[in-house]
Amino acid sequence: MVGSGGLLTRSGLRGREAELEELHALIASVARTGSGGLALIQGEPGIGKTTLLAEAATTARTAGFSVGLGKADELHRIVPLSSLAACVLHGDQPLLSGDAFADLTRNQDQRIWLVERLAEAIEARACGVPVLIALDDVQWADPLSRFALKQLPARLRTSPVLWMLAGRPDLAGPAEEIVAAAADGLPTVTVPLGPLSGAAIRQLAGDALGAAVDERVRHLLDGAGGNPFLAVEMLAGLDSTDVSGDLVPSTLVVGVRSRLASLRPSTLRFLQMGAVLGRRFGFSDAAALYGRPPAKLISELEEAMRSGLLDDDGDQLVFRHDLLRQAVYVDVPPSARKALHREAAGHLVAAGHQPIDAVPHILRGALPGDEEAVALLRRAAEDVLPVTPGLAADLMTRALELVPSARPLKFEVGEQAILCLTRAGRSREALSTGDRLLACRPSLEVFSQLQAALGGTLWNLDLADELRRRAESALTVGGAVPETAARLAALRALAMSRGHDLAAAREAGETALRAATAIGDREAHVLALSGLGEIAQNAGENAVALEHFAALRTIDSAFLPEEIVAHLHMDDFAVGGRLLRQAADNAGTTRQAMLLWAQGQHDLGLGRLDDADAGFVTMERLEDDVQVPVQQVNARVIRSRIALLRGDREAAREHLAAAQERLAVKPNPGNTAAVRFLEAVHAEADGDIGLAVETIRQVQQEGPFMRWRLLRDWVDSAIRMALRGADHALAEDLAAQAEAHAARNPTVPTATGIAAQALGLARNDLALLEHSAALLKAGPRPLVRAAAYADLGQALLAAGRKPQAAAALTRARAMFAESGAHAAAARLRSDLAGAGVRSGRAVTKQRPVQGWGALTASEKKVARLIAEGHTNRSAADLLVVSPHTVNTHLTSAFRKLAVNSRVQLANVVMAMPDTERTRG
Template identity: 85%
Template sequence: MSGSNGSLSRAGLRGREGELEQLQTLTDSVARTGSGALALLQGEPGIGKTTLLTEAVSRARAAGFSVGLGKADELHHIVPLSSLAASVLHGDQPLLSGGAFADLARNQDQRIWLVERLAEAIEARADGAPVLIALDDVQWADPLSRFALKQLPARLRTSPVLWMLAGRPDPTGPSEEIVTAAAGTLPTVTVSLKPLSGAAIGQLADDTLGAAVDERVRDLLDGAGGNPFLAVEMLAGLGTAEASGDPLPSTVVVGVRGRLRSLQPSTLRFLQMGAVLGRRFGFHDAAALYGEPPATLIPALEEAIRAGLLDDDGDDLVFRHDLLRQAVYVDIPPSARKALHREAAGQLVSAGRRPIDAVPHILRGALPGDKECVALLRRAAEDVLPVTPGLAADLMTRALELAPSAGPLRFEAGEQAILVLTRAGRSREALSIGDRLLASRPPLEVFSRLQAALGGTLWNLDLAEELRRRTESALGIGGAAPEIAARLAALRALALSRGRDLVAAREAGETALRAATATGDREAHVLALSGLGEIAQNAGDNAVALERFAALSALDSAFLPEEIVAHLHVDDFASGERLLLQAADNTGSVRQAMMLWAQGQYDLGLGRLDDADADFATMERLEDDVQTPVQQVNGRVIRSRIALLRGDLEAAREHLLAARERLVVKPNPGNTAAVRFLEAVHAEADGDIGLAVDKIRQVQQEGSFMRWRLLRDWVDAAIRMALRGAEHELAEDLAAQAGALAARNPAVPTATGVAAHALGLVKNDLAMLEHSVELLRASPRRLVRAAACADLGQALLAAGRRPQAVAALAQAHGTFAESGAHAAAARLQRDMDGAGAGSRRAAATQRPVQGWGALTASEKKVARLIAEGHTNRSAADVLVVSPHTVNTHLTSVFRKLSVNSRVQLANLVMALPDN
């Protein structure tokens, strides 16, 4: 416990000198090194965590730390960001102002965006002084705070930010999740508080009662089991008992209850109302639950404070320890507790509180069939869905459980549950709920609504054929409202985009778009445009795909990444860059991970291999953070190819293995084809041409649309494998599909140039290869140009045209080297050496793995900017990349340079000879 005077404060620290020294050492380290750290204080209730945490925070404040100290609350453990808000908003100099924090909560609708903004605010504060953020009772942290606390320590590891968490031991609880996420990226210390020794308990008794403590009191204290809070409560109970002439209490429960029995009945009843509301509660709320005007309960409040049971912080009343609250709470009969929680929920809502504030009471007090509670849960789920979809899903499943077994409310709650569960990534659960509701034979209109709600679920599960079957069945049965029929038609077109008849799919999409426009239903409009964009992209109609995705992102900015990639497919990198810049300032609903996918495609297209690799690595991390693995297979496939181009065979194999593992999770045709192609590339690198050709055949069999999506820019590699394997017919088929893509996109230099390149390879036509190089001069894709130049150089050598061959090879070599494709450049260097032109280019040198020379060009830029005092955000603005990508680069910089803080990095950079 923490007392109100110096004696009790010292008493609470008896026997904790060693633990306090551990925390002091960590605090000194953060201040000295300028790098982050995390400490976890663990122990049973009453063991002294709060007292130790409070003392450590006090010492840090005295040492110049900017401090935020908060406490999570059991009955607010689902209110988004409530726990972390307690840590960053409290104190003499809050880490964030209430207004700034409210802006974050109000303007954001994505967890990743929110965490990054919090990180920027804390990073800015840490620039002036080290920061300590402490959270007590972390076992009750709300889901969004838990998410943030799993990201922030690692994100801020390069700044002097110390995190101190205190909580109860739980191997699967929030504290262990947070420590596990931080492990390996910054120093972490777990301080486990054990029961105090008998000597320490004796010192505590001496501190509290004076030196003359008789043996019978010491015997009594043995019942505390080394728990300092229980010991002090027993001593307080002893004082109460002696003053009243009662027998000496033999246990802490008797001691606490003895103190409670000494209170006036009205005071005890008031405390019980407070205990129902939580450890921290409002005076007016407790009075309302009591059923008395606040003024009449002031004497009860005063007595509770005098008895040391409550503290008044000026805004709320707080039980001095949660064990005190529990002692009051358990004496309320269970049936009365349930009724009081239900009443508390209604009163909080009536008082204008958010639905989520009433939810903890609903979960404890609602009975099946309570329509008002179902309505509150539905509203709360809708409110928290953007930031904590998992919590929203839990609330909706509970709402469905409470909904009446018959009637429209059950179907309405079920439809919402399907949508929310799908958004939370729990698609299997959503499908199960939907099928159970459909099996109950709902009215036709409800049947259609449920099938429409399940559309996104089936799409996320890659069940395109099942989606087609269900939508056609629902449309055939009829009875749907016009807007629902429009959604079903759009979902059917989306499903058909994965089929072989893309002409029929396009007709279905156009019909669905007309229906969506006629009904004015926004969701149907989004679905129809999305389907038409997918269909056009799968058919290789890049200009049409761009038109559809541009209209889609204008309707919903979340689809801006699709528009950016569509611009890249028509070689319009300038518009892609403009939209990427626009997205960097967007605080709306743009999907952060998908924006990084678009950024990666942009950097890859321009031959920025280091940047592209960092983009895709960051994308995967963000997808892992929010547990939505959308592009992880394709990201790993591209990173493996990048590693092969660089000559990093170990990394290339690691990425291949990771791609295979992720394919098991999402084994759709696109992912399968991508992994098969990568396996072909690796087989060729290993000298197994037969296996490589077999894998390319598998890619071709995945479906015609995959030819446009996967081999758009990589068809030359597939053709070379086929030719090396003497599979000329396969090579001709690949060249023909490149030609068909060019015919669909005559204004796209990359498409026409790749087609000419493919034909030149298949026919061994030198003139056609020369033509391909000429066409590709207008293409912004540097690696595509370099590959064509390299093949032209080889053909010119074979034709005996050595000077022209060397020029073409040198041009390709330069592009590969500048892009970071060192292995590809080295192969060309060998060809040039064989042609007697080795002196024209120096051989590519292998990049070291440690030290300044190990850094990529982008990492060096980031290192210099951070050394100059830039934050991640300002560095990102200078480099025109995402702050998340800067963080990825910075992680690599610290690893390669073996530094742990921005201060150490700045010292190293300043010491460089060329600085």
């Protein structure tokens, strides 16, 4: 018989010369250019994907690549990061040590943080040698590995990192998702494997048998349908010394059965236990499922290996091909399979495995009413929730299905399912689950607990009125334990933050905070402080908002972005910047997207338009990655304003359209007001002043509690629109709003300065405009200061004071230009001419769209550092920004310079004059 080692290593490559050449070309391209690439090998089971992938890995290793080769496993496809772990932990020089990898998965609670750390490790290796990361059977990749593989190829496209995936064709499968995510700017090839030709199959037979292939064998091989693995398995059943014997049946299952028929019953049973456990399984686990000590099964193991069905990799036993495992598995009756899977789960847990390792068997073997299975699913969901909330939600949904409706456990499991579904962004499903449970008429105590659990769901859905109604209903009926009552009270206050009576909301929040503090419930405390912070923000009470968000951050560091933004509202950019620098060192403990939102607000306030825009771009990408959009509407509104300040009308309109599209998903009052205001700005820019004024009026009427939040820095623009439309009442209303906000924030220069500016515009009062410029001179916001000087200059010009007007307008123009607001600077040209100042061409000079001159200052800094050999992480540390932001700058620089790798970028930088290359 031809055993497991009897076939030539290259036999599976017969007929694959063209495919090999395509992969070799991609390997050579990555090594030559220093840029990334991705290859997808697709085909049916047994068609030769594994062999081709292994050959490509050998070629890459010979070419000097650091190679990580792994294989996803069907029964491990829910274990977080198990698939990618197989790639980064194995090989001659693993990309990560086992301990380092364990630290990654143990010490973090965010998918984005974990992916960035993986990217850093791979990027660091790629600085010395090109890297190949190859994953076989990608169709079974676990959710967290799939998430990482959708981010990493694009994130590392500027480094010599080649990704190779092999899997079965599936138009909606993981491989297609990964390729689609990497398609923009990354060389990608798909290598489909079809059936081998008859000639190639005959060559393969000759390799296997070492003899001429006669007519009977050729007839046998016809049954393989060009599938090399099936052909090999058929040949493995032939006696090479008597090829004229009976033919092996033409289907794999029957073929394997014929081989199993010669095994002892005890060996067959051992193989079946292994097949239940998966393609890879522990000897002791199979023995436990068999019901015998491992020492009593040595002879069965040896016979199974002699049969060519199993290999031993030193740690685990492995079926030589998953098709072999499936052929053994299907011979186990379905009812027995279910029972064995359930028993396997129990053995794995008893042997010390993590709950998630037992879950695949629970999902296949548990029956309704199995409370032990429910407990395992709940533990596993809790373990994976921080990194794969979608998987946690799936597990809890299944757990809920296993609990009979009549049992009280149904509500306990249901509450956990609601929380997991909400965390996964599946809020409507969470609400539906909660309402079904509430329809089962639970006790008053459970009723209150479920309503409290739905609080975050309703808030995420922007259903503030419904949240308040439910919280008040649960508090009214009573029966809630003190912790639940405190949470409901805090949720009620949070919901009231979106209402019109903020005084009542503040009182409700303070009451809720006292209750939370008295009973020591952390969740109630967090909710109460969050609600009070929102209320203070909506009331325009900056100092109070800062107090609450600072207290909130001491309880939960994830709320650091809120504290940072609160400092910015107080014009305290020094503390805000310091906290941002601290956050960069502890990024795993906060929300990455929200931290980028805070960074963007910081840069915008300091007039760094390019950096602010890059920050908001990065923030939106990260929110898309985790599919939890929070600030995308506001970010697009701001980016549209930035584009208008720069003079890029096309980009401004694109951002407006994107904001309108995202508003349909999150139509809360704040988002609605922001988009309406932006529509007014665009209407004015298009010359439709009537529409602009009407839109501003709607914003004022529909959301008075949102007025100051929206127009805090932009009220001057709204007043100018009102005055152009001859709506002096609206202008006075807006000015009064700014004045009231200043009264609430008397120590904030921006608030007091804008109030004076607003009143000066509305009343055409030159003295107030002069006072505004003086107040804002002490503030940190150059764009706000520039606008005030522009208004002052125009008023001075109208008063005939040309020298003073020229000075004010010149200062305004310089500040606009320094921030990159070239269109705003250009609009002052006629006023400057009227004041007797000639416009300098350099002031309104726009950046080109391609070449070194097209790069922003930050992009140039990043380009210089990368050209010096820095990684994204080390460049981020030097620039005191996040690696995500560095990646955004680098991607933009690559596009503008038309380069594809760090090597090419270095060549461009080194070709620059010394003064430009070394400039800080």
